[in-house]
Amino acid sequence: MFNIQYEDEKTEARAGLLKTAHGKVETPFFMPVATRAIGKYIGAFDYNEINANAIICNAFILSLRPGINVIEKAGGLHKFMNFNKTIFTDCGGFQMLRESFLQGSTKKGINFTNPFDNSTERVTPEKIMHIEQTINSDVAMVLDDVSPYGASYEQFVNSLKNTKKWAEECKKYHTSKKQLLFGIVQGGFFKDLREKSAKFVSELDLDGIAIGGLAIGEPMKEMFKAIDYSMPYISKEKIHYLMGVGSPDHLLDCISKGIDCFDSVFPTQNARHNTLFTSNGKIAIKKAKYKFDLSPIDKNCDCKICKNLTRSYLHHLTKINDPEAKRYMQHHNLHFMQGLMKKARTAIKENNFEKFKKEFEERFNKKEK
């Protein structure tokens, strides 16, 4: 369950504690994405080393492979992947945005093409609740219907209708006492739809409230607007989870709007594409200027990569496209995110969040020279 412990005076930011079956997570926090019970080139060993207290896996994708019977036999997802802290599971709704995956959604659920054998896979609220409870994650997400950016008002109305109906069904089929269940606000980029959805999800009285359907290609202004449309109607006492947002500066912006929890592939995807986060802005480590640079990625960082490896060496590894380098760089970026969230929590406790955010963003958004 969730308690708010500190509230910032000048912004909506708050710091609190989320308790799950696998421990406490201080908010605000950021979750690495481990879709298949592992990230790309990175997994539980690294999540532990960087002190990530929560991660998110994808229940739908895990149900396709290895299958829930395998995970059940292993004693649940935590034992299966050897991660003993909080695990969220996503439901597959987001995979609607992948054309290769999606066949279409109906009132009953979503039809996907199973990428492993091209068979048709139908995800329903009942089924996804069964999956999430069987693999026994700490936080389950309800099934939602996600429309792409640029979809029409009518499409978003239809998505919202499904999302609402499915949330009610998920609540009905969710019987686990150990597992928390979060609802998801949809409604695209329309004020009335976001308002309607936010009110509905709040009234449904689940354990947490997520804002979904954002960071899907829209301009950031649009995203912030959609959050602003939703937030006034979301109950303050619940934990607020913004799905999919992961750029460090956006995280701080959203924390100041009252968001407590995030997940995103942004830091890891950037790392794999050779963009590293530092306290002095982003650096593209593959640039020739780092060829002879014997300093660490970030001299203010105490992750094992910064303590042991130079920019010159990492530059070399990116040049030869070594997969281990992707792990190193993802490790650093994820560590950076953990550090950033820790600093954000401290700033909130010290009633200093706005200043902290401003100073961070000034440095972070500085152009690489």
Place this chain on the structure above:
RNA sequence: GCGGUAGUGGUGUAGCCUGGUAGCAUAAGAGACUGUGGAUCUCUUGGCCCGAGUUCAAAUCUCGGCUACCGCC
């Protein structure tokens, strides 16, 4: 010395026969990435060995030179 073959961005190549916008890969430079099927995507820079000839027009055809490789003496 003689004969053969070949010279196209930094690298590797396509185009040559049958003249008409020099294509591809890679490297280099820049940008993107946001509930992860992708070591991904986008953009930019950069080239016909040299010279003469034929032609409206030459990477392409002809001749000469240079260089490399192969074979022969």
